[in-house]
Amino acid sequence: MSKNPVSVREDDYITHARQIMRDNFMRGLPVLDGKQRVVGILTDQDVLNVKSNKSNVTVRGYVREYPAITPDTDIMVAAKLLLEAKQHRAPVIASTVDRTLVGVVSEADILRHIHPTKKSPKTVKDVMTKSVETTYPDENIAKLWSHMLEWDYTGIPVVSHKNKAMGIVTRSDIIRSGYARIGSSDMHGRGSGDAAKVEKVMSTPLYSLSPDASVSEAIQTVLERNIGRISVTNENKLVGIADRHDLLKACLTGTGIR
Structure with missing residues (x-):
């Protein structure tokens, strides 16, 4: 703690x-x-x-x-x-x-202090969420911010219109940029008429693993990179996402604590 x-x-x-x-x-x-x-x-x-x-x-x-x-x-x-x-x-x-x-x-x-068990899922594809909300680089930031609050998402992968992984945009990215709508106006006083795009604030590169990467490697990556989720890509196309909740669940498998 x-x-x-x-x-x-x-x-x-x-x-x-x-x-x-x-x-x-x-x-x-x-x-x-x-x-x-x-x-x-x-x-x-x-x-x-x-x-x-x-x-x-x-x-x-x-x-x-x-x-x-x-x-x-x-x-x-x-x-x-x-x-x-x-x-x-x-x-x-x-x-x-x-x-x-x-x-x-x-x-x-x-x-940081637990490990997958012998009965834990072995690979990222076994724990990842396959249906992933994504955004495009030309998406309006204000619209995306509203969706992130509504869905309680802290980060959303950014893909091209051909589903090629490009980066990620997080709540922190938007807040740091000053485009977050918090209260009647955002912290920098911008109005709702701004049409800034996601490409202005997204983080690159997108940290990702292949579907066959181990759960242990996924845990190590999210901790080393200090990120809340790891994107899963196949030939640079987004196929899923695994967050800290998913990885915790995997580590509990086989412990008798369910």
């Missing part, structure tokens, strides 16, 4: 929490009550959808439940709890009785 995590209080304004998450490109923030006990987690999916730039709405109305993970929780059990909660990161509490925040654990933290 990561110690000394950033957190917010349930009576903080949601716009304040949004600023913290936006500036630090965070996917989730632990939420504390007045006694510094964890009451839940705030996700970027909820926060980035807040339209107002000025609001007296507090974090309390957006808090989600969190899995009970303590420093003594078995790492494979923690992986299972994250998967069940459909969370990318979760607060670590001192105990189920003492809900003091002591850290945060993420999918990446767990993947």
